[in-house]
Each structure stands twice: as structure tokens, then as C-alpha cells.
Amino acid sequence: MATIQLVRTLLPLCLAAALAIHVDAAAAGQFKLRVRSALPARFYLNDIRGKPWTPPNAIAYERSGESHFIANEGFEIELPSGVYTLAAERGPEYRPFLATLQARDGEEKTLRVELTQWIHMNRLGWYSGDLHNHRGVDEMPLLLLAEDLNLAPTLADWIWDDRERSAPPQSGDAIRYVDSTHVYSVFDKEIERLKAGPGAVDLLGLRTRIPFIGYLLYPPNDTFARQAHAQGGWVDMEKIVWRDAAAWSIMRVSCTITSIARASNWRRIVGE
Secondary structure: OHHHHHHHHHHHHHHHHHHHHHHHHHHHOOEEEEEEEOOOEEEEEEEOOOOEOOOOOOEEEEEOOEEEEEEOOEEEEEEOOEEEEEEEEOOOOEEOEEEEEEEOOOOEEEEEEOOEEOOOOHHHOOOOEOOOOOOOHHHHHHHHHHHOOOEEEOOOEEEEOOEEEEOOOOOOOOEEEEEOOEEEEOOOEEEEEOOOOOEEEEEEOOOOOOOOOOOOOOOOHHHHHHHHHHOOOEEEOOOOOOOOHHHHHHOOOOOEOOHHHHHOOOOOOOOO
């Protein structure tokens, strides 16, 4: 009985000690990277096989082969041993940063990212913008700073076919300022009725929400465009190939077309 009692007492202690040793060994085996940046930026961190790595709690984007994250003044991450590449970007006005890292078990490294602005377009009277954003409203302030975008509507109010895919905030200011040169709006709406529908239309700079009342084929998009114009908003027809495109000119509904701009919006690979 004494032996059994001894085993029962010592076994949990042995297991706890073994677990602690395992955790310590795992922690010691990780390479700790600290990245410091004076500016918010977009980061690409990939290992030698091309696998992307993202620090915890970062604003991340992964879609169609594009994988990056946004960080304010840098980040910290633990990595397995190996070779990594780190790229940092802040829009086309800044020269990108590129570094290669050798991660070794148990080591730490602090890397300082320098992003140099080679031109100041605002001083020349030009301002940057992205008119098509399906991102969370709470992510927009840091996204604008990291991409150095002066203006960005947020298509938080999104209708797909005849159903709501995402909704805008229920309250708060329609136009929001990050600082004096970075501004975004939050009640913007995209009505995207493809297939047999009229196409897509984006309603930008709205002061109040515009409800969607209809279905896949009705009403035509100019109905929503006129509502946007009535409150001082802008209308983006998006693509000239949509079924409604010819009707827009006949009905003289003022709009813009951004498909040409988006077709030339590409990321330059660092080093090319």
C-alpha cells in the first residue's frame, strides 16, 4: 500500500516536470525576431520554401496567392530555424526594404526597417486613394497609414446577388479622419448582382445608409445611383462591360469607371 501511495504522489510530479522540460526545450528551440520600424508598413515574411509567416494578432491578408500583414512600428515573432526573407513596403512613394535572415535555434535578433520616401506627391498636389475596399472598418486606420493612402472608402455595406454579405456600422461618423491627410468613409455600399443581373455598382462617400430593396434583376442600378447623388455621394460603375453600362449614358447618370485603374494596380516585386 505504501508503494502504491508513493507512486500516486510522485507520478503527477514527474509528469509536470517532464512537461516543463518539454516546454522549455521548445521555447529554447525557437528563433525570436524583433522588427522595429519608425513607420506603419506592409510586411512579407517567408521561409525558404515560400511559406508565409504572420505574427500573432497582426492584421493579415491571404487571398489568391497574396499573403502579407500590417504592423505599426514593427512586430515580434518566434520562428523555427531556417532562412527567411523579409520585405516591407509603404505604398509607391517609399523605397521598399528587403532583408534575408538566418534563424538559429535559441537565438534572438532585432532588425530595424528603414523606409525612405523618394517623392512627396501631396506636396505636388496629388493624393492617393483606393476606391474598392472590403476590409473591416476597425482595420482601416492602420491600413491607411501602412499603405500611405490619403483616401479610402470602405465597402462595408455589401450586397451579393440579393443578399447582405456584410453590413456597415450602425452608428458613428460617416467620414472618419486618421489624421489630417488620411481619411476613410464607412457607409459606402457595393451592390453586386452578376450572373443574369445588371452588374455591380459602388456608392461612395455616403452620409447615410442606402437600403437595398429589390432582387437580382430589379431595380436597375441607376435607382441607387440617384439616391447616392442626392446625398452628395459618388457613383462607381466599376466595369464598362456590365449590362447596365449602356443605360447609364442614355439616362445621363454621372458615374466613374475604375476597372482600368484596377487593371494596372499591381505589386512590384522587390529586386526586379
